[in-house]
Each structure stands twice: as structure tokens, then as C-alpha cells.
Amino acid sequence: MLNDFWETAPPAYKYAVFGGMGLTAIGIIIIVIGAVGSTPALTFVGLPFIGAGVIAHMTSLMLRGRAVRKALKDAELREKGRRQPRR
Numbered sequence: 328m329l330n331d332f333w334e335t336a337p338p339a340y341k342y343a344v345f346g347g348m349g350l351t352a353i354g355i356i357i358i359v360i361g362a363v364g365s366t367p368a369l370t371f372v373g374l375p376f377i378g379a380g381v382i383a384h385m386t387s388l389m390l391r392g393r394a395v396r397k398a399l400k401d402a403e404l405r406e407k408g409r410r411q412p413r414r
Contacts, residue, residue, distance in 0.1 A: 337394055343387035351380030 333341075354376030361369030 332391070332395075335398075337390065340387050340390040340394065343383050343390060347380045347383030347387060349380070350376050350383060354378075354380060 354373040357373030357376060358370050361367065361371075361373065
């Protein structure tokens with residue numbers, strides 16, 4: 328049965344993805360408020376939020392890659408176990 332990765336993804340991956348999206352959104356909102364309100368200091372306050380969001384997204388990519396590699400390795404081991412040795 329084919330599963331969507333999101334259904335089988337580890338919880339750490341899901342937290343990292345949503346955390347990255349949330350931090351990036353907060354940073355963009357702060358920058359927009361700073362730009363509209365002509366507050367340059369507030370504009371710079373939003374940059375670390377965007378940076379943390381990007382780092383969280385990169386972390387989620389690493390977590391996803393690790394999960395996919397583990398799943399492929401497990402599938403390969405299961406496939407080897409099913410095959411009968413040749414004589």
C-alpha cells in the first residue's frame with residue numbers, strides 16, 4: 328500500500344516543518360509592520376525570525392532524508408529476506 332510521506336513521517340519532522348513555517352510567517356509579519364509603520368528597528372527585529380525559520384526548514388529536510396534512507400534500508404533488508412538463496 329502506498330502511503331503519503333506525511334502520514335508516516337516522524338513527529339520531529341512535523342514539528343520542524345510547522346515551526347519553520349510559523350517562525351518565517353512571524354518574521355514576515357514583523358517586517359511588514361515595521362515597513363508600514365516606518366520603524367526601521369522593527370524591520371530588523373523580524374530578520375532573526377526568518378533566519379530561524381529557514382534553519383528549522385533545513386533541519387526538517389535532514390530529518391526527512393534520514394527517515395527515507397531508513398525506510399529504504401528496511402525495505403531492502405525485507406526484500407533480501409524473501410529471496411531464496413540460489414544453489
